[in-house]
Structure formats: structure tokens, C-alpha cells
Amino acid sequence: MKLALLDRLRAAREAKQPVAVLTRLADGAQFLFPEDSVPEALAAEALAALNDDASRTVTVDGQAWFIASENPPLRLIVVGAVHIAQALVPMALPLGFAVTVVDPRRAFATEERMGDRVTISSDWPDEAMTALAPDARTAVVTLTHDPKLDDPALEVALRSKAFYIGSLGSRRTHAKRVARLTEAGLTEAEIARIAAPVGLDIGAVTAPEIAVSILAQIVSARRGGPKKKPAAERQEAAIQ
Numbered sequence: 001m002k003l004a005l006l007d008r009l010r011a012a013r014e015a016k017q018p019v020a021v022l023t024r025l026a027d028g029a030q031f032l033f034p035e036d037s038v039p040e041a042l043a044a045e046a047l048a049a050l051n052d053d054a055s056r057t058v059t060v061d062g063q064a065w066f067i068a069s070e071n072p073p074l075r076l077i078v079v080g081a082v083h084i085a086q087a088l089v090p091m092a093l094p095l096g097f098a099v100t101v102v103d104p105r106r107a108f109a110t111e112e113r114m115g116d117r118v119t120i121s122s123d124w125p126d127e128a129m130t131a132l133a134p135d136a137r138t139a140v141v142t143l144t145h146d147p148k149l150d151d152p153a154l155e156v157a158l159r160s161k162a163f164y165i166g167s168l169g170s171r172r173t174h175a176k177r178v179a180r181l182t183e184a185g186l187t188e189a190e191i192a193r194i195a196a197p198v199g200l201d202i203g204a205v206t207a208p209e210i211a212v213s214i215l216a217q218i219v220s221a222r223r224g225g226p227k228k229k230p231a232a233e234r235q236e237a238a239i240q
Contacts, residue, residue: 080144126152
């Protein structure tokens with residue numbers, strides 16, 4: 001790899017930008033997607049490789065290319081070290097997510113409750129979210145059901161490039177949330193990004209079941225699948 005391309009690749013990594021190194025196998029010529037102009041068919045193959053988190057060899061117009069995906073790491077930021085988080089965190093790890101749990105309530109946010117493979121932040125949610133800087137490979141879930149904790153995190157997340165933002169609570173709870181966020185200055189389009197009530201409708205009742213529904217919705221958002229809302233009544237009951 002030429003030094004100039006390596007420098008651009010390093011810059012993309014530091015900026016957490018998804019890129020792919022395209023190598024023409026016949027002569028070793030290399031390009032950085034999407035920065036460099038390449039044939040439309042090759043660009044489509046590179047985009048598919050990035051979406052699949054996979055490197056592969058393809059043939060385009062009779063030429064063989066190796067596509068090396070260089071995606072930033074997947075991240076899951078969970079606000080609220082509650083029971084659902086205790087079930088959600090260990091399920092997210094095998095899916096490739098680096099998990100950070102944010103909760104200023106130190107009695108909740110402990111390694112004993114969340115496990116030793118998770119980063120724990122006891123900063124106030126807006127400060128933690130600002131420092132974590134959610135990108136296009138980040139999912140954010142707020143679970144505290146406390147506006148003093150969830151809302152500050154949402155205000156930052158909704159102005160970020162996070163690919164998924166979900167928040168626990170019933171439809172009535174979310175309507176109040178929408179009113180508060182509107183008063184805080186967020187636009188209708190920004191607020192509409194919230195998946196609320198959070199999770200796919202799989203009839204979830206228990207904390208582990210709700211965790212499964214949340215992860216299913218995150219995967220659906222990442223992979224472009226259908227996005228259904230859960231039954232609000234079941235979530236409201238689970239919070240009580």
C-alpha cells in the first residue's frame with residue numbers, strides 16, 4: 001500500500017468513517033472507497049461489502065478486485081443500568097457491539113451488575129454522550145424511564161449520526177417526552193428518529209424478552225429490515 005493511501009486510511013479510521021480499500025488484483029492498483037472515483041458497479045460491490053461487514057473478492061467488467069472493508073467498530077450506548085440493561089448487555093456482546101453503560105447512579109452502574117466486558121460511565125448522560133460522540137455505527141438506548149437522565153442523553157444522540165436511537169416507555173410516556181424535547185429545541189424530524197416504545201413487537205414481557213426485542217430492532221435498523229413498534233402496554237407493565 002502506498003504511503004499516501006495509508007495516510008488517508010488512517011485519517012478515515014480516526015474520523016470513524018466507513019471506507020473500503022479496493023485492490024485490482026491484476027496490477028495491484030488501489031483505491032479508497034468512497035473517496036476515490038471508481039466504476040459504478042465496483043462502488044455498488046464496495047458498499048455491499050461495507051454493509052455486510054465483510055471483505056471479499058469480486059469480478060467487475062472482467063477484472064478481479066479484492067474489497068477490504070474498514071468499518072469503525074459497532075457500539076451500543078445504554079443509558080440506565082437497570083434490569084433490562086443487565087439482560088441486554090450480555091446479548092449485545094456476541095453481536096459484535098462494544099457496549100458502554102451510562103448511569104450517574106453509582107449504586108446501579110457497577111461491574112457486578114453489568115459485567116467486566118462493558119465500559120461503565122458515571123458521568124451525567126449528556127456529558128457522557130458528548131464524550132462518546134455517537135457515529136453512524138452507534139446504537140443508543142435509554143432505559144431509565146427518568147426524564148432527568150434520558151432526556152439529556154437523547155438531546156445529544158438525536159443530533160448525532162447514531163443509526164439507531166430507542167427509548168423505553170409507553171406511548172403516553174413518549175408523548176410527554178416529545179413535548180419536552182420539542183420545548184428543548186429539537187425539531188420534529190430529529191424527534192421522529194426515536195424508536196419508542198422501544199423494540200420489535202414480539203410480545204415481550206420480562207426484562208430478557210424486552211432486551212431481545214430491542215436487539216432485534218437494532219439489527220433490523222442496521223440491516224435495513226422492517227421496523228415495528230412494540231406493545232406499549234407490555235412495556236409499561238414491565239417498568240412498574
